[in-house]
Amino acid sequence: MRKFIWPCGVALLCFAAGVAVAVPPPPPPTSDASSVAAEAGNVLKAAQQAGVLRVATEPDFPPLYWVDEAGKEQGFEYELAQRIAKELGIPKVELVEGDYDKLPSLATEGKADIFMAGYVPDNSIEGVSWSDSYLDFGLCLIVPKGSPVKTIKQLKGKTIGAYEDPAATRWIDENIANRKAVKTYMGPGWLFHVDNREVDAAIYDYPLAVEEIKAFKRLQIVSFNLNKSSYAVGFKAGNPDLQQAINTAIKTIEASDDYAGLIKRYLPFKISQEVPEGSATYTIQAGDTLGKIATEKLGSPASWEIIWDLNKHRIPNPNLLDKGDVLIMPKAKEPL
Template sequence: MKKIVLLGMSVLLVVLAAVAFAADGSWSRAKGAGKLVIGLDDSFPPMGYRDASGKLIGFDIDAAEEVGKRLGIKIEWQPTAWDGVIHSLNAKKFDCIWNGMTITDERAKQVAFTKPYIMDGQIAIVNFKEKRFKGLKDLKNFKAGTQKGSSGVEAVKKLATAPTELKEYEDYPKALLDLEAGRIDVVVVDNVTGRDMIAKRPGKFKILPGMISKEPFGVAFRKEDTELRGKVQQTLDKMVKDGTMAKISRKWFAEDITNPKKF
């Protein structure tokens, strides 16, 4: 009798879960509309930005467009102010946020993230021919540079040895000019930004192995849109497995930074 009751309860739970999932309707809604509307800040290279002709390009653009292709729906991009992007998502101005968004505990209280698809964070860049430093632990008696007011300022404080001098620049390109000229030894910069700059100037700089800090990127959905998030996650998982995400990553970063095993 006990086994029958337990079996009955198990079946009931499965049925209730299936009903709850089906009642979500978020995937059916997107499929019925024939499109997935994505909110983004369209000035964030290399994740999503405009080229000289005004065309929207970037890593996130390529990845999302491939997801849309596999799901059989169109991707519609909705530029929005970043400081209110979560509010706009929950106000249903678009279906998700896909724009190099860092997964944080605070944000996770308001939205539902996919698994990380890129591990961002702070890295250290040196000249390509630099031989003194082979890793972050080798950084001693060095001059560092970073962008004023950026996360790099705090990241420098996390290094095992403090620099003899820290120069803060208006932007990273100016810091890289000083690095190339030998006026500083290291530039601490955001991972995706740094890799984008290196890819555009091959043979000039290199990244020291390891990350000073880690900041995972995820696609954000409304908490109630479980079905839609699941569809996108399943597709991203397949793209990682078949090498598509690696291919897109090499296009934008000159190497694969999407392998979850390396996060």
């Protein structure tokens, strides 16, 4: 018996006992390779084979993601997702929009590969694993201009406003025990309650505060980095290869000048030039980094954290340092 293989879609002819018998071609596959991989639980392989990374995000969420008046998509997380996809060998990003609290389920149900919308890793969200941090940040303190409150120590007996987020309210409970009350709010424009003096101050994520405060000219941020927190990528649990790939991608991106550029573009906030009277200071020069300054002034690049600790209430992120900014420096030890 001989088989003649014809172009795709043409039946094969089998010659048996001198009689040609038409054999229909095999049916087309019911699913492509990416679907098979997805069904098997391998999210990374499915996305790579499909050539698309599906990212669940909240719509109209500046500075993390929004569409401008010209219809252009932009934002810190939008740009970061493009770079993560590239590092994963995936040429295209497709956004899957949804309400903030519904985004994890989009990933666990297979409707998205990952989700990004300013999520602090939360182990109480079932079926989800987290990447390493892609943005380290801290809560900040917001008060009306002219308020005597400059630090959280001055919130004794005050009423504090906070976005209705478990991470923020938990931090307030643990760190500001002598407050009068805490009021939580949901939705855009909630800083109105501070502006309207319904509360004395507000505690909020720095990345979101620097955008939303633009609409409230009578408010100011007086202290950054009240705590140490981070945003991370979420995805369906049981995908260690995806987790490792994303962590590697984030590490590569964060080491680039491009990452610092994203922070300056989307999360800018000019530091206060005011320093306490009698402070030792250093004015940043072109080409300076905290490590370089620490080496020259303190004798070790590892000492950059000493400088950072003295300035982090004024500077939301080390990547925002520019030529001409004034740093508070450790005072020289008095001679014996």
